[in-house]
Amino acid sequence: MATHRLGNLTYIASGLADRASLRFAIPATHLCAVQNGPGKKIQTRSKVLTIDSMNPHVKKIEYAVRGPIVIRAGELEKELKQGAKKNYNSILRAxxxxxxxxxxxxxxxxxxVLALCLYPKLLEDxxxxxxxxxRASRFLSxxxxxxxxAYSDSAGVSVVREDVAKYIxxxxxxxxxxxxxxxxTGASEGIRNVMKLLMTSQSGNGRAGVMIPIPQYPLYTATIAEYDAYAINYYLDESANWSLSLxxxxxxxxxxxxxCKPRAICVINPxxxxxxxxTxxxxxxxxxxxKEENLFIMADEVYQHNVYAEGSEFHSFKKVLMEMGPPYSELELASFMSTSKGYMGECGLRGGYVELINVEPDVRAQFQKALSAKLCSAVTGQAAMNVVVNPPKPGEPSYELFQKQKNTVLGQLKxxxxxxxxxxxxxxxxxxxxxxxxxxxxxxxDIPKKAxxxxxxxxxAADAFYxxxxxxxxxxxxxxxxxxxQKEGTWHFRTTILPPMEQLGEMLxxxxxxxSKFLEKYS
Structure with a gap:
């Protein structure tokens, strides 16, 4: 094939004599006509989707934990594999x-349990x-x-929902x-599904307002941008261990x-x-x-097993809500849990659940309908969640090993x-x-003014530069x-504490x- 110019158009000759067989690479931003013989024109068309014509709300989505720095990390990994000489031998993804x-x-x-579910012949092993x-037999049944x-019910496999309710x-x-x-499919999907219910059909100051903590997990700002809602930022107090005040x-x-029209408050705890x-x-x-502001509560509690500090304790929003009694116990609440965090860390299996409290039956029916349009969540993730909420019990063959592995993970994280x-x-x-x-x-x-x-x-941003x-x-x-x-004028970064102890110590x-070198260079 040969590439040629025709006026302001580029075309690729396919080797056929007929000019009509030429495939033109025509600018996608406008319609234009291409001459095809005396007095004949072929009408061409623009692309339906261009960066200018696509959904503008999608373009507003930002997701820092997989943003430009992570893309650059991937490029550096490729460079290292190709033999590039760096001050390091590998990328540490924190x-x-x-x-x-x-x-x-x-x-x-x-x-x-997952292996048995995926290949039931192993039940004979x-x-x-x-x-x-x-557990595998009960799940499969x-x-x-x-x-x-097989597809599950839209709300999930019945025995998993039963076991989740028992766990709670x-x-x-x-x-x-x-x-x-x-x-x-992970807690993230549940959060997006519930937030979608809270949206209004209005624009401007009639848009749904969603209160989110700052700093926040970027899922929330990304979803708010996608749904064209309004982010109501409330700041956690860094000087008091990131607590919040009324x-x-x-x-x-x-x-x-x-x-906006405030509709919900999101809380991430831990x-x-x-x-x-x-507290x-x-x-x-x-x-x-x-209660005072008539807000729906969204409690992101995916780290409920991850509590380390002396004197700290996880309190579920549902428990506190119910123990406070009426009228507080009548508030609407959605709480979220995941297989991705805790001591399990099964991020790729995409298991999660949401519990809806005090939601009107008619609204629940609409929620169920919306889930039905997606058929069901990942059934492998549901099987994993079933183990999380129904782990080995004392006296069962797997109990001691399970407890040892669980306590090892949580002890190391602490x-x-x-x-x-x-x-x-x-x-x-x-x-x-x-x-x-x-x-x-x-x-x-503290980032020097020169930096x-x-x-x-x-x-x-200065912290991105850093x-x-x-x-x-x-x-x-x-x-x-x-x-x-973050509060204006302050700079931070987030790092995980997940790398193995020796590797984490080396990283620090x-x-x-x-x-020290950065401060010396830019002081």
Whole structure:
């Protein structure tokens, strides 16, 4: 084939004599006519989708944990494989809470049950423990054709919803109903599905307003942008271990009311990216505020197993809500859980659920209808969640190994969280609150004015400039705080505490050296 120019058009000759067989690469932004013989024209058309004609709300989506720095990290990995010489031999990805990607071993029991579900002939294999076989058989019996490859009910496999309800009941000491449980492909899908219910059909100051904590997990701002809602930012107090105050909630909603119709408040507990664990009083204050402002509560509780600091304790919003009694116990609430975090770390299996509390039956029916249009969530993820909420019990063959593996993961995370905050606090120009829970640290960095100006010249935030330099010099991939939101004039970054202890210690050591050189260069 040959490429030729015809006026302002490029075409590719296919080797045929007929001019009509030429395939033109025509600019996609307009319709135009191409001459095809005397007096004849072929009408061509523009692309339906261009960057100018596509959904403008999608273009507003930003997702920092997989943003430009992570793309550059991938490029550096390719360069290293091709033999490029760097100050490091590999990229350390501390940008995302992907437990297994950083070396965490899968839980034996969970994978055994999944293996049995995926290949039921293994039920005849004597090397698999009886409790794993019992759970796999029970799960498969509730699947169409006894196969994990069949669609489930839109809300999820019946036995999984039953076990989730039992898990919540035992956790809170308050009854839960399977009818209120909806399985999802990760907690993220559940959050998006519930938020979609809260949208209005109006624009301008009639748009739905959703209160989100700052710093926040970028899923929330991304979803709000996609749905053309209004983000009502309320700031966590870094000086008080990222707690929140009623005064700040009131400030945020008062300033937002002229611009939107406030509909919901989102809370992440334990926190991402901040690693804090809310006190019971904090939760009570949020519930009272939601009652006063007539807000739907969205409780992101995917890190409920990840609590490390002495004196910290996980309190579910449902438990506190119900124990406060009427009228608070009548508030609408959605709480979310996932297989991706905790001690499981099964991010790729995409298992999750949402429990809906005090939602009108007619609204629940519409929610179910919307889920039906998606058929069902990943059934493999549902099988994984079934193990999370129905783990081995004392006396069962797998109990001791399961507990050992679970406690090892959580014990190491506690130790790594403590070490991470202590090392950061030992470095001049960096301060870091204790990692009370979740899987992250969110240290504050003092960036010299000269570096801020250099960042501005490159058109990036100062903490993004800092993190790009960190990546290029050390191979460490972390996420700038500007991707999560932060008080104006402050700079942060988020790092996971997931790498193995030795690797994490080495990373923190390299970080300290980098930071000193960075300050020296830009002071």
């Amino acid at each position: 940008n995302i809470g992907d437990c297994h990607a950083t070396g965490q071993e899968p839980l034996t029991f969970l994978r055994q 004597s090397s698999f423990p009886d409790d794993a076989k019992q 509730a699947c169409g054709g006894n196969s994990i490859g 009941s035992e956790r809170d000491g308050i009854p839960a109903s399977p009818e209120n449980i909806y399985m999802g 005064d700040e909630l009131k400030r945020a909603i008062t300033e937002a009311k002229p611009h 926190g991402n990216p901040t690693g804090q664990v809310l 019971r009083k904090n939760i009570e204050d949020i519930i009272k505020f939601a 130790e790594k969280g403590k070490m991470t905050s202590e090392v950061f606090n030992s470095i001049d120009g960096i301060s870091c609150n204790p990692v009370q829970g979740s899987m992250y640290a969110f240290p504050k960095i 801020v100006e250099a960042a501005k010249a490159q058109g990036v 993190c790009f330099n960190l990546l290029e010099e050390t191979g460490m991939c972390v996420v700038p705080g500007s991707g999560f939101g 050591s390299h970080f300290g050296k980098f930071h």
